[in-house]
Amino acid sequence: MNPRAIGFFGVLFTTVALHAAPPETKREPVTDTLHGVKLVDNYRWLEGDNSDPKEMGKLSPEVAAWTDAQNAYTRGLLDTLPGRKALEDRIRPLMEIGSITAPAMRRNRYFYTRREGKESQPRVFVREGYKGEPRLLLDPGALDADGLTALGGYWPSQDGKYLAFGLYRAGDENTTVYVMDVDTGHWLADEIPGKAGGVNWMPDNSGFFYERLADIKNPYSAQVKFHRLGTHQRMDPMLFRQYTKEENEKLATTWGPGASISRDARWMILSYWTGTSSNDIWCIDLDRWFRTGEFVKNEIMVGADATFGGSVVGDTLLMQTNHEAPNGKVVAVDLNNPAKANWREFIPERKDAVLDSFSVARGVIAADYQEKATTRYMLFDMSGKPLSNLALPGIGSAGLQTEEDRTEAFLTFTSFNYPNTVFRVDLANPGAAPELWERPAVPVDPDTVEVKQVTYSSKDGTPVTMFIVHKKGLVLNGNNPTILNGYGGFNISMNPSFSATLFPWFEDGGVFALPNLRGGGEYGKAWHEGGMLANKQNVFDDFAAAAKYLFEQKYTNPSKLAITGGSNGGLLTGTLVTQNPDLFAAAIVAVPLLDMIRYQDFLMARYWVPEYGTAENKDHFEFILKYSPYQNIKAGTKYPAVMVTAGENDTRVHPMHARKMAAALQAATASDPNTRPVLLWVDREAGHGQGKPLHLRLRDIVDQRMFIMWQLGMIPGKPVSALPGDEAAHAAAPIAAMGAMRSLSFNVKGMTCVGCAAEVEEILGAFDGVESVKVDLKGAKAKVNLRDGASPDVKAMVSSLKEKKFTATATGG
Secondary structure (H helix, E strand, O other), X not given: OOHHHHHHHOOOOOOOEEOOOOOOXXXXXXXXXXXXXXXXXXXXXXXXXXXXXXXXXXXXXXXXXXXXHHHHHHHHHHOOOXXXXXXXXXXXXXXXXXXXXXXXXXXXXXXEEEEOXXXXXXXXXXXXXXXXXXXXXXXXXXXXXXXOEEEEEEEEOOOXXXXXXXXXXXXXXXXXXXXXXXXXXXXXXXXXXXXXXXXXXXXXXXXXXXXXXOOOOOOOOEEEEEEEOOOOHHHOOEEEEOOOOOOOOOHHHOOEEEEEEOOOOOEEEEEEEEEOOEEXXXXXXXXXXXXXXXXXXXXXXXXXXXXXXXXEEOOEEEEEEOOOOOOOEEEEEEOOOOOHHHOEEEXXXXXXXXXXXXXXXXXXXXXXXXXXOEEEEEEEOOOOOEEEEOOOOOOOXXXXXXXXXXXXXXXXXXXXXXXXXXXXXXXXXXXXXXXEEEOOOOOOOHHHEEEEEEEEEOOOOOEEEEEEXXXXXXXXXXXXXXXXXXXXXXXXXXXXXXXXXXXXXXXXXXXXXXXXXXXXXXXXXXXXXXXXXXXXXXXXXXXHHHHHHHXXXXXXXXXXXXXXXXXXXXXXXXXXXXXXXXXXXXXXXXOOOOOOOOHHHOOOHXXXXXXXXXXXXXXXXXXXXXXOOHHHOOOOOOOOEEEEEEEOOOOOOOOHHHHHXXXXXXXXXXXXXXXXXXXXXXXXXXXXXXOOOHHHHHHHHHHHHHHHHHHOOOOOOOOEEOOOOOHHHHHHHHHHOOOOOOEEEEEEEOOOOOOHHHHHHHHHHOOOOEEEEEEEOOOOEEEEEEOOOOOOOHHHHHHHHHHOOOEEEEEEO
């Protein structure tokens, strides 16, 4: 047995006090009739305040209180599972491994992001020359005490003199763009709010084009604008805006505009996404716009069920498309005469591989192909003639950073057993070995794991590929704990990548499996369409077939299998919970869509109608109702253990999905909540997952891994019921049982006096082990940061607050 595993399992055999059952949830049935079918929704109230159609699901005090109770129940269970601190101690140094991105090259300046050790967020650096000393330009994590401010993108000017960059906070992705003078590091006065991004600089630094929302509360209000440096953004002219519902009856199925410009700023390429896998495309003569103010769109292709996009070289658009080429091709479009009849084939479609992307360097085109969900690079000259392959370190996933003015490029490569590494390459000499630029040190041995790619048959006989990873020498005895992860949607490919935090799982005998489900982009347009709209059930069947393959090949069995997925992958695992509850022991359903009858009414979800359909359409309603997880929960079913997560600040997928699903499953399951619980965790300081600081990502990984290990029988001991008591003791019981905690949270009501915040800080700060206290008057909350190893008396903290006439409850760590 692995000695590290002995150390882990040997820690903490103490039985701990927990809630025996989740908090009670009231039912308030609402009945809708859609296309002649009556649907009863018992938990509509958990959507929040729907009184304003423009802001559906606004958090109400009642829903907030219910969420706090659910969070306390979840924290109480997860934080007191035996061995949690030992697992956190194993995973923390793996989370603290540095990360780096390939640099953007601007003349002699090289811009990139890097995160080291305990830093909460990636920072932006620049080097003078590729071997120059790194100079820090921006540290988002230092802009607030909690490390919640994150980078939303960065865009150096063509000469490297200026850097535009975006920042947002607490996961809301509502990015504001700022501008920095790279020479001095000083921020200019320019500031562009409104989920801004997509910056394209003018070559003379006079300004830049960008995209933003006209109304931050309306995700369908996108604009393309021009900002002249040194002026206020209110003065920025609008070139194009998203169509209104009156102008376009298909507003519910459009993604809106996006723009790029040529290096010389002569041409703009404007796209308008009409679906998740289709867009219209035009070219605009910017010389004419600057001279006359006339924004004239010249049609390249409008109305086709295909994707179009690319790079401008001179007066030619090298355009990648899957129009009449399901696996993708590149055509050359004369922008002075862009009609389809004048297109010239540049790189023809391949039948054995899918064109994922291409990039332009001086005299060279680098085409990125996917072959069986792994990367291959093929180089072409500027006439489209094949040159050679670009040497890669192995079989895995790669990305290439190029610039039109040089053959120098930077290659990023990763695989399950190959840490993310950046190489410097010369595209004029593609056969030469790549030069190592940066590779963060990792405290694990990648050579200890074995990677396989297998092919299995889905329910309808379709062959599906899957990666399987485990430690070398693992005995296939049908009893290995296994994580099966999936996504299956939006033309997004699941490719090999390195995750150091999986290595403790491998060391303990665990298996990780990642299938390339239909709905993804691994095998071209037909593969994506095979898992969308009326074909969505294929995705769920592919995933279930993957589990059965793992059983048949003696990797594992249902009692040792956990399934995981986030976002669209959360819809996947949520559907498997309702369709195949006996196929696995545990499910992680992260930031998911689950009520597919009502999803399109919340946040930006109408953008996804081309992928999922909408219950407003009778034909769509029929196939959506058959699988929508929330509507297919059956009372009295022995469901597996389920952990549902959400971010309160999510601007993509509304947390109402997680709340309603958790409540319905808790009420319906016939499984014992002490052994097969349904847990809900709603992170109040996060969104869809982007920009989450290191310490919160560590907590989330440990939460999910502990939950899985408990359910797969990998840790000893089991939770028992809490003793009855008053509200404070009930809320504090799970928290007081924690080992080494990083922070505590309290709801504190009554902070209405002058100096109340300081008084709360003084009361809580007096307890041993408290590092700092932060009070949020508006949210009526207090957050206590603790020193390592500290475990203060939470019940006493609550009592001390009550003595001063504050109403207080502990809500979690």
